[in-house]
Amino acid sequence: MTDRTHADVAVIGGGISGLALGYELRKRAGLRVVVLERRYSGSGASSRNVGRIRAMQLTPELTRVALLAQRKHERLTDELGANTLLWRAGYAWVLYDDAEVERMAALMPMFRELGVPTPRLHLGRAVERAFPVLRGGEPAAGALVGRDAIGHHDAVVYAYRRACGRRGVELAEGEDVVDLLRTGDAVTGVRTNRREILADHVVNATDGWAREVSAMAGLDVPNAPVRREVLVTEPARPFMSAAVTFYRPVEGWFNQTLRGELVAGVVAEDEPVAMNQSSSFAFLTRTSATLMRKAPRLGHLRMIRQWAGVYDMTPDRKPLVGPVSAAPGFVQMNGYSGRGFALAPLLAELLAEWLVGGTRPAVLEPFDPERFGAGVRADPESTDYYAGYARGPGDPPRTPGGDDPR
């Protein structure tokens, strides 16, 4: 006989999204919440990212929400009672041709209008002076530098985990959801490897696994998991602060962590859509060779570890957030397309407000989980969010992984 328990909300996925939502629901309305995590808290993308929290986005819609999300991160340390190590390290898009500089420069008025803390555009030789770490590398045409932040992903996840514990959210680590309980189209609970849980709302906060879990609710969503890899070196004394991202010749990024390690990654142009968290050797040589071209001083550092996680990509690179009318009781909170760490705390707060109050906060409007009709796939070729910005007309076609990191 299977155990059967009851909850107001069952959250599938104990990453930053699931924990944050559990915390917000409990805090707001004292709901009985159970957060179900197959492994340990943050074991998916939440512990596999590098914590970039960038307000500078390429469209006003995303910039607006990213700015709010950044402010939420700034409040977290006080809200949760633990230092989440939010560090105003800065963020730099390093640009390698004039067309790219022009496209990025065109964004400045939008940033000003929305109140993004004054990004600066460095040109030519000034880039190297501002970023000594690039010395000796391929000359940059420019760099757009924002006052963005880097958080510590584990510190944030663990702050939420402790806050959930204090507030009385039931955190079920090592409990695997094997199916959803359904009555007609409605979702009434979950079946796990241990029990059945009846719940008013079942939240899909699994990001990379969101498509699988949505299928359990009879939904066909366009989310597509794509692997992104990271390497990390031994620590060194501070040599850079702002997190660097570049798009030419392929997209890549690197920054120094608070502990002094370098974390870096260069995207594979032919990364297939798949739930794949294995590391590859091709990534190591590709990333090392690109770093040697861009910032050859980094070649002195010894790499000690590598790992991989996935981005849950949607066709328009915007998350799916909110209840699904086609499956009453089922709630989406996924499809972050690489912005999960930055957006999750804010979106958890807003979604909790919605579930408790019954009205959708205006900020969540663009993230309607049913905005894609049935059968829409995340087709990176035709819908690349960055197509009109970082990419030149003559550049090779981009790929599923071809979005910027974090």
Added chain:
Amino acid sequence: MSQASPRNRPADEEVVPTLFATTMREGRVAIARSHRLHRLRGGFCARGYCQQCPVRTGAGEALACELPPGPIPSVAVDPLRPLGMAAERMTPWFYERRFRRPRALRQAYLRSLRAMSVAAVLPEEPAERGPADAEDLATDVLVVGGGPSGIAAAARIADAGAFVTIVTRGTLGGSAPVDASHSSAIERDLETLGLRGARLMPGSLCLGLYEQEDLAAVLGPSGPFTVRFERLVVATGAYDRLPLVPGNDLPGVVGLRAFERLAAHDAFARGTRVGVVGAPGELIRARAASERFSVPVSWSTAPEEGGDALVRIEGRRRVRSARLASGGRHQCDVLVVGMTQPMFELLVHAGRRARVEGAPPIVRARGPARMPLLVVGEAAGHVDPDEAIAGARRDGAAWVDGGSPVGADEPAIASFAPSGPPDPDAFVCLCEDVRVRDIVRCVADGFDDLELIKRRTGATTGPCQGKLCLGLLCEAAASVGVEASIPTMRPPLRPVRIASLGGDG
């Protein structure tokens, strides 16, 4: 990739001493500072895995155990050590997680944490790209590790007609001092391998196995390359583990295998008081090295055989004495610890599951692998060199079809029994300066899974990649009731420079 010819092993008297050996001879055992607490540190392993002996050179930072003798900057004075001492007294993870108020100082606090690091300074000049001329290879049998056991097994497998490739980080024949009978056996085995057309690749570090790409990644003298193989022989040897007692990070505490190398390098000045604590097999090896290289051992104890257990290592800036369970205190300038941890990382890459065995725990990789697999020598748990080589020869000869050879079950490791629950002051992780009390606090805070403990405290995530500390972490966690589930193991097996991986193609 050029094929190296079998080369003669240098005789012991030709072995070039290292900077580590010369500093030891001069009695300067403290040669580095820990990254976070600025504590004095010295080398433990003498062969490039413990990462506790980095020294600054003209071209960045390098390990004293891998450098030729030369000048060494003094680490006696460190203006930031008082801050490290203050941090030692504060709540765990002072460095990362606790500081909240005053709010206005948070950014300044984070900046000062960064600035306080003792880590290496990134050189101003660009790094020189490594070569990238190596070709990817395919072989029937890949042997990782070219020590006496690896070569012995490889020669028997090649004799049976298989195409064998040996990759080894250092020279063929291994880096450990071997006696004359083993030397001649190595010569014969290398000859056999030459006759059979085996591919011998010294100076080639295996970075690990990549499951999805189905290959081994290797960094050789001509750059990185990959090897596809049908069967795998793991002869990667073993390293020494630290005892989980207070003072275990003091300069002057060295592993048994380091003692053997240092003794061969004449690193111990006359009058150096050497104490030895270890399991019985390790003690025999320590005595053998002591006799062969005329380094007198002042005292030794094997708790396993009714001897006295080690409870504390004492000294201010270096080891001065060891306190034993009976209450006795033995003076020493160097404390040799013989506690064998077979290399298991590559076996985990190959599909085996890591688990802990014994008390104090040793990490072993057991169960089936993805490919036909033979583990020989110290990696298989042998401590006695004669047994290791004889076993490798026997198992290699019996491993004709890739099945499990007769007698190839890997022995359990004897380790010395703990004398009670670990002391809160004992260090678990030297790279990240994590102590037992930090682990205890972490578990009390509700982080009761090894993966969570690892991420929350940083234990096992430093440059030694967990080699020195994974067993200690399991031991400390077990003492507060956390089941040891070994965290994921990923390449590389050793730290590698980005310039070496990103060479000119």
